[in-house]
Amino acid sequence: MTSTLTLLPEAAVDAVTKCRVSPIGIEHQWRCPTDDQADARLQTNILVSRWTRNDTQPLKAANPGTAGRHCIATNLKCTSLTFAHAGRTLVRGRVTAGAVQVTAPDVPCSAVFESAADALHLFVPQQVLGECFEDMFGRPHAGDIRIDDPRLVRDPALERLGQALAVSQSDDAALGKVFTDSVSLAIVSRVIARYFTLAERRQTREASALPSWRLSRVIEYVDAHLSQPIGLLDMAGSAGLTRMHFASQFRRATGTRPHEYLLRRRIEHAQHLLLASKHNVLDVALSCGFRSQAHFTTVFKRLVGETPYCWRMKASLDRQADSHVSGGE
Incomplete structure (x- = not known):
């Protein structure tokens, strides 16, 4: 009996490899999506990437801000750091898992990590923000959406969605991307709903005085x-x-x-x-x-x-x- 070894064509090997690639990119630089994610063809999609470090030595990181995209950051594990947003220190110390922070486009951020860290980053273009707003409120938003509240928030729904996105794996690249896109949209919709609902409440309280x-x-x-x-x-x-x-x-x-x-x-x-x-x-x-x-x-x-x-x-x-x-x- 003779055995034969069948070699797959190079294109087939590439296809198999791609099928096992996670739709979540791995960041080599903090808050920077990978080059293939930042491809011009994807400018209307949400980019999802993950920043992970296991080293406990202090590490300084900085990012000038992402042009045209909001960054929704979800902390996946407890960490200690100093985080500055637009030159203003927002956090100095321990940050619990599940904390979410939103940075508007072109806003510089920096961090000094004092321990291991694991964070999920969603880079959201204006078109997606507008579509989510219209779906939530039944009307288009007047002008571009800019979320200018960078404080850390704790929202059980956002925490669960972030964890689900972080652990998602699939041998089927198409199905994996569908799941990633769906959960990412759910996260953006939740952020939009929280921000504009709270903003309307603040405006109502501030504007309404007894005649x-x-x-x-x-x-x-x-x-x-x-x-x-x-x-x-x-x-x-x-x-x-x-x-x-x-x-x-x-x-x-x-x-x-x-x-x-x-x-x-x-x-x-x-x-x-x-x-x-x-x-x-x-x-x-x-x-x-x-x-x-x-x-x-x-x-x-x-x-x-x-x-x-x-x-x-x-x-x-x-x-x-x-x-x-x-x-x-």
Whole structure:
């Protein structure tokens, strides 16, 4: 029996080799995709690469920023480093696995690694960001998207997606790329959703202040019901708003929380009664909506600096002194 050895054509060998190549590139330089990934034909795709080092000796790394692409970095294992973004140090010390950081295009970063490190980097072009935004919100974004919040975030969903992407392996290059592309898009969509949802919430909080006509209604209601129990629901109802919307808008308009405003208004009214009437402290407390003299005294001292009795005595002496001076003149 004779045996024969069949040699595969060179093209077939290349095909077999490519079938076993991971769709995730290995970075030789920190935050730099490999040359074949950066091919011009891939400029509309997400590039995925991995930076790994097992050395524990300190290592300095720097990157001038990727032109036209955001970099979404996911830390895959705990590491110690100093990380600077656009010249500003964001991290100095231990970073846990799962931490995510986003760098906008052309923003320089640097790091000093003090221990072993393993990070996944997604380089996302503007076209993909725009498509994800439109899918998430049902409308195109006006102009280019630029995520300018470089702080590290912890998001369980992003952490799970990053870990799934890191451990993915396939003998079928086509299937491997489909999986990588799908998970990468899920990561980008999550980042887009988090960033723009939080941004809209911040804008809502910053832009919404209680209009003056609503504020006047609240003030009138409080002044008319100082002797009665007043809750947040009552104050919000007088302004025609829900409790959630009222509290944030009231604080934006006045610089104080509704409860704190109510206490100060009760104390101001109490000061007026202490001077203008002969009611004892307990009667004044009840007339201003306090349930007990002890609570009234505590709040009065916190806001005024003295107990109601001492303040009344000093205020009366001051008024007498002023009247003597006026009479002498």
